[in-house]
Every structure is written in structure tokens, then in C-alpha cells.
Amino acid sequence: MADTAAPKPGSTTDEIPIEAPLYEKRRQLFVQSVKGRYRSIKWAVLVLTLGVYYLLPFVRWDRGPNAPDQAVLIDFPARRFYFFFIEIWPQEVYYLTGLLVLAAFVLFLMNALAGRVWCGYLCPQTVWTDLFLAVERFFEGDRRERTKLYQGRWTGNRIARTGGKHFVWLMIAWWTGGAWVLYFADAPTLVWQLATLQAPLIAYIWIGILTFTTYALAGFLREQVCTYMCPWPRIQAALTDEHALNVTYKVDRGEPRVSLKKSVALRETGEKVGDCVDCNQCVAVCPTGVDIRDGLQLGCVQCGLCIDACNNVMDKIGRPQGLIGYDSEYNLERRLAGEPEEKPKIVRARTILYVVLILGISAFMAFHLATRSTLDVAALHDRNPLFVQLSDGSIRNAYTVRLANKALEERVFTLSLDGLPAGFVEAVGAENVSAQSLSVAVGPARTRELRVLVTVPRGTDGPASREIVFTLAAPEGESAFVRDHFMMPAN
Incomplete structure (x- = not known):
């Protein structure tokens, strides 16, 4: 329910002004076609x-x-x-x-x-x-x-x-x-x-x-x-400025608006009459039912159909087009103040900033798309336990390693390990190439997940946590790497 204003002293309740409703009641719109x-x-x-x-x-x-x-x-x-x-x-x-x-x-x-x-x-x-x-x-x-x-x-x-x-x-x-x-x-x-x-x-x-x-x-x-x-x-509305071009009714030219018959009579007497003949064609063709002559409004989608309708009317009555057109608030205010209008300021700080950002982001994305790798590797260390001490005293860490082949043909990658002075890697379903590398086949446009076990022999000295690097290399020389940690008991 709308709030009511407090009554003035000496007034009756019938004179209490009622606040306008928040939403306008829906009205059926019959939009007229237009050419232009x-x-x-x-x-x-x-x-x-x-x-x-x-x-x-x-x-x-x-x-x-x-x-x-x-x-x-x-x-x-x-x-x-x-x-x-x-x-x-x-x-x-x-x-x-x-x-x-x-x-x-x-x-x-x-x-x-x-x-x-x-x-x-x-x-x-x-x-x-x-x-x-x-x-x-x-x-x-x-x-x-x-x-x-x-x-x-x-x-x-x-x-x-x-x-x-x-x-x-x-x-x-x-x-x-x-x-x-x-x-x-x-x-x-x-x-x-x-x-x-x-x-x-x-x-x-x-x-x-x-x-x-x-x-x-x-x-x-x-x-x-x-x-x-x-x-x-x-x-x-918060992003626009006075130089943006919007569909605008040129009030300095259109007002005061009168019907065509009255305007002819008034012009003969020398009275000032605007070019708007109040035909309402601009309202009839608007898909949202907005009267552009009331200024910029939330419902106006700036489709330009009112421009076509007004231009058609101006042509019929022999007056110049452009009573409604794309115009800036800056030029409208200049004309109302009796000053000459200026050319639209397309190039200004706001537009330059947007263009620079658009070009920068586009160039950055294009560069990364053109130079991106066709393979990828990711590793996840087991959380519980962080390491296992085997019966012979050696230390083993387990990892889940995911390999990605983004090419459209099957490739055999080499997964190697760096960062440990001694040790070897092994994985289920992969062929050992050396003590610190594996040979892994990955299908076209596919990923493959491996259970990788990294073991160092008994007596290996070093900190409780040391950084290691898994490197995935393709036959043609392309490579990718991921860093993780190898965990050992504290000395």
C-alpha cells in the first residue's frame, strides 16, 4: 500500500495527496509498423x-x-x-x-x-x-x-x-x-x-x-x-556521459508543439511555433510505449524507430528531418543556451580507455591461444600418509599425476623426475625408461591419470620436505612441468 502524506492544518482527509504507485499498471501496446x-x-x-x-x-x-x-x-x-x-x-x-x-x-x-x-x-x-x-x-x-x-x-x-x-x-x-x-x-x-x-x-x-x-x-x-x-x-545510466549519442527529441526545435493546422495559423501571425505537430507517431511505433519527447527514460531501448516515424512525418509536411535523432546532452544544452553545437566527441578519455582495454585483452588472449601448449601435467600428493617407510628402510611418496594430450593424435610422453639426488619412479601401466623417468602413451585429445610412486633408498640425507619437479616431454620437444614436494622423516 502506498504511503500517504500527513494532512495540512485545517485540511480534510479528502485533500491528502496519495503517493504515486511504484509500478505502472500494465497497458496493452499496439505497436505500429514503420519504414525507414x-x-x-x-x-x-x-x-x-x-x-x-x-x-x-x-x-x-x-x-x-x-x-x-x-x-x-x-x-x-x-x-x-x-x-x-x-x-x-x-x-x-x-x-x-x-x-x-x-x-x-x-x-x-x-x-x-x-x-x-x-x-x-x-x-x-x-x-x-x-x-x-x-x-x-x-x-x-x-x-x-x-x-x-x-x-x-x-x-x-x-x-x-x-x-x-x-x-x-x-x-x-x-x-x-x-x-x-x-x-x-x-x-x-x-x-x-x-x-x-x-x-x-x-x-x-x-x-x-x-x-x-x-x-x-x-x-x-x-x-x-x-x-x-x-x-x-x-x-x-551510471556509465554514460554528456557526450554519448542517444535518441533525443530536440526540444529546442520542436517546442512549443501544436497541431499542423494551428501551427500554420500561428506562423502566419509571426508567433514562435515548434516543428513538432503532436501527431504521436513517435509513441505509436515505440515497442515499449515511451514518449521520447519526455526525455531519456528507463523504458527507452534506443531502437531509433521514433526517428524513422518522425522523419516520415517531417517529409510529408515539408519540414526538415532530424527533429528526433541521435544527439548528445552536451549539444542539446548548448543549443538551449543559444550556442552553436559541436561535432560529436567520439574520441575522448572514456572511449580511448575502453578501446585500449579491448585491444589489450584481445591481444593477450590471442597470443596465449597461439602459443599455448598441446600437453599438460598436474600432480597431487597423497595426504594420508604423507610418506611410507618400506621394510628395507627406503622412503616412498605417492602421487596422482594427470597427463593431458591436447593433440589430435596419440603420443608417447616421457615423464621424468628432478629434485632428488637418488631414487626412482614407477607407475601402474607405464613402462620404466630409466630410474627417474617413465614412458606413457596418451590417446588423442585425452587425459590419463597415473598412480606414481617415488622411492628414495635408505640413508638419503636431506630436509624433511624438498621440492621436486615432474616434467612431461613430447617426442617433438614440447614440454610442461609441475612442482610438488617429497616428504621424509625429520633427521
């Missing part, structure tokens, strides 16, 4: 992004006989992530972390240059909502026809049109969920399994979950997601 430059850009982005999303699982990439040939694949059973020529192992999750950090800085840069351009053109919620709106217009007509349809009675015509719309919505949502699971298995194989009801149960579960969420978010919630559920509008 920004609408064309949005159509191009929609086709490109959805085309990539739906078709990418079927793109092939030859990695050799011992690796999957799907270009983009998240292979949970093998614990691999494949992206064309890049293969990420579980212990290389830092690459994914770097990618997320890189994406964050790209988003910050986009915000510094053009406000919520991500929200208006590239956000999945925006893209799928645009697609659902197109389907809605196809079945139920444009804004005026759809408004009349919803205000009328449920007739056979309305049932058929509304039913057709929801059926296509469900098919799009279903294929959206189906495309998602194709990234986790061989796409053609999984499609056949899904069609013949032989796919794993988890695939059907996730298709159902994503079908429901896509259908609900893009078909019904729409602007509620952008206004109440998404955190980015609140975050980006």
Missing part, C-alpha cells in the same frame, strides 16, 4: 543474428579423424568447447572468463558511443520481440486494425487470426529451444533423434523450458522485460 533507415538496420540485424543462431550448429569444421566436425560444439561428455579452430579444455576456463570481460568492455564502449545501442538492435529480447511483432502484424494487421480486433467480439475470424499467430509463435519458440540444444551434440544426429523420439530426455526438457521462456518473454512480457527485469538500463 533504422527499421531497415533492425531487419538486417534480425536476419543476421537469427540466421547465425539457427544455422551455426549445422556448419562443419574438419579437425581430423579423432575430433568432432561441428564448427561450434559444447561437448560435455568429453569436457571440451570447440569454436572453429579453437579447442578449450576445462582447465582453460580462463579463456571464457577473458571473453566475458572482453564482452563487458565492448558493451561499455557501445554505451559510451551510442547509448543503449545493444538494447535497441542486438539484445536477444529485442530481436525475438521484433520477430514476434512481425508475425502478429501478418495475422492481425497493423496497429489500427489490431486495436479494432481486440476491442471487438470473439468471432470466427478473430479466433482464426489469433490462433494462427500463437501457433507460429510457438513454432518459433520451439525451434529456438531446439536450436539451443544442437550446440551440445552433433546437430544432424540430434535432429534425427529428436524427430524419432530417441533423443536423451534432458534434450526434450531443455527444449520445453526454452520454448516456454521464448514464447512468454517475446510474446507477452515484451517491454516489461526491458523496464523491470533487465538490469542493464540501470547500470548503463
Whole structure:
């Protein structure tokens, strides 16, 4: 319940002002179609992004006989992530972390240059909502026809049109969920399994979950997601500045706004009249129902459709375009103060910093990807007991050693030990090469775990704990190492 203000002395309770509710009541939006430059850009982005999303699982990439040939694949059973020529192992999750950090800085840069351009053109919620709106217009007509349809009675015509719309919505949502699971298995194989009801149960579960969420978010919630559920509008407000380009109503040119007929009469008398004719076309085409003339708002996704609508109106009444356009708060304030506007400041400290960080992170990741090793070794010392004294007086330490072969062919590695003046290593399933090394075969793109026993003879002097190094060497000369400790009784 909203709080009420205390009554003023001498006033009645009927005069107590009521505080505005925290959330606006949901209103049905009938978004009008529009043609123009920004609408064309949005159509191009929609086709490109959805085309990539739906078709990418079927793109092939030859990695050799011992690796999957799907270009983009998240292979949970093998614990691999494949992206064309890049293969990420579980212990290389830092690459994914770097990618997320890189994406964050790209988003910050986009915000510094053009406000919520991500929200208006590239956000999945925006893209799928645009697609659902197109389907809605196809079945139920444009804004005026759809408004009349919803205000009328449920007739056979309305049932058929509304039913057709929801059926296509469900098919799009279903294929959206189906495309998602194709990234986790061989796409053609999984499609056949899904069609013949032989796919794993988890695939059907996730298709159902994503079908429901896509259908609900893009078909019904729409602007509620952008206004109440998404955190980015609140975050980006703290990251923007007065030089960022945002979709802006140029109040210095548009006000005072009057109808077209009145503006003609007032102009003839010499009175100052703005170019805005109060046609509300900018509101009618807004997917979130925002009136851009009220200034920047949380619900505005900066999609630019109001620019197209206003430009079309300006063309019809013979006035210059640009009453609504991408503009900076800095230039708006200069015009209101009677000063000439300046060119947009694209290059400034904020954007330079973001570009440097993006390039630095990209170069760092690219260098490490290009120079990363195709083998790896890790060792874990037994905790209990730390060492064992054998019957002949020798001391033995046990380790679990994991070897990784990231190449696509089987290789025979040499695992050697350094750091002990005397001693030998042995492991189950490995061939002893010398007293301090083992010969171990590891399959293509596989790991192998060994139980390694390191023993030193009786009478070996030294501290109770000394550092040792396990070195894994490939036939072609590549190597990797890991440090651990050999434990002995205190002298």
C-alpha cells in the first residue's frame, strides 16, 4: 500500500495527496509498423543474428579423424568447447572468463558511443520481440486494425487470426529451444533423434523450458522485460556521459508543439511555433510505449524507430528531418543556451580507455591461444600418509599425476623426475625408461591419470620436505612441468 502524506492544518482527509504507485499498471501496446533507415538496420540485424543462431550448429569444421566436425560444439561428455579452430579444455576456463570481460568492455564502449545501442538492435529480447511483432502484424494487421480486433467480439475470424499467430509463435519458440540444444551434440544426429523420439530426455526438457521462456518473454512480457527485469538500463545510466549519442527529441526545435493546422495559423501571425505537430507517431511505433519527447527514460531501448516515424512525418509536411535523432546532452544544452553545437566527441578519455582495454585483452588472449601448449601435467600428493617407510628402510611418496594430450593424435610422453639426488619412479601401466623417468602413451585429445610412486633408498640425507619437479616431454620437444614436494622423516 502506498504511503500517504500527513494532512495540512485545517485540511480534510479528502485533500491528502496519495503517493504515486511504484509500478505502472500494465497497458496493452499496439505497436505500429514503420519504414525507414533504422527499421531497415533492425531487419538486417534480425536476419543476421537469427540466421547465425539457427544455422551455426549445422556448419562443419574438419579437425581430423579423432575430433568432432561441428564448427561450434559444447561437448560435455568429453569436457571440451570447440569454436572453429579453437579447442578449450576445462582447465582453460580462463579463456571464457577473458571473453566475458572482453564482452563487458565492448558493451561499455557501445554505451559510451551510442547509448543503449545493444538494447535497441542486438539484445536477444529485442530481436525475438521484433520477430514476434512481425508475425502478429501478418495475422492481425497493423496497429489500427489490431486495436479494432481486440476491442471487438470473439468471432470466427478473430479466433482464426489469433490462433494462427500463437501457433507460429510457438513454432518459433520451439525451434529456438531446439536450436539451443544442437550446440551440445552433433546437430544432424540430434535432429534425427529428436524427430524419432530417441533423443536423451534432458534434450526434450531443455527444449520445453526454452520454448516456454521464448514464447512468454517475446510474446507477452515484451517491454516489461526491458523496464523491470533487465538490469542493464540501470547500470548503463551510471556509465554514460554528456557526450554519448542517444535518441533525443530536440526540444529546442520542436517546442512549443501544436497541431499542423494551428501551427500554420500561428506562423502566419509571426508567433514562435515548434516543428513538432503532436501527431504521436513517435509513441505509436515505440515497442515499449515511451514518449521520447519526455526525455531519456528507463523504458527507452534506443531502437531509433521514433526517428524513422518522425522523419516520415517531417517529409510529408515539408519540414526538415532530424527533429528526433541521435544527439548528445552536451549539444542539446548548448543549443538551449543559444550556442552553436559541436561535432560529436567520439574520441575522448572514456572511449580511448575502453578501446585500449579491448585491444589489450584481445591481444593477450590471442597470443596465449597461439602459443599455448598441446600437453599438460598436474600432480597431487597423497595426504594420508604423507610418506611410507618400506621394510628395507627406503622412503616412498605417492602421487596422482594427470597427463593431458591436447593433440589430435596419440603420443608417447616421457615423464621424468628432478629434485632428488637418488631414487626412482614407477607407475601402474607405464613402462620404466630409466630410474627417474617413465614412458606413457596418451590417446588423442585425452587425459590419463597415473598412480606414481617415488622411492628414495635408505640413508638419503636431506630436509624433511624438498621440492621436486615432474616434467612431461613430447617426442617433438614440447614440454610442461609441475612442482610438488617429497616428504621424509625429520633427521
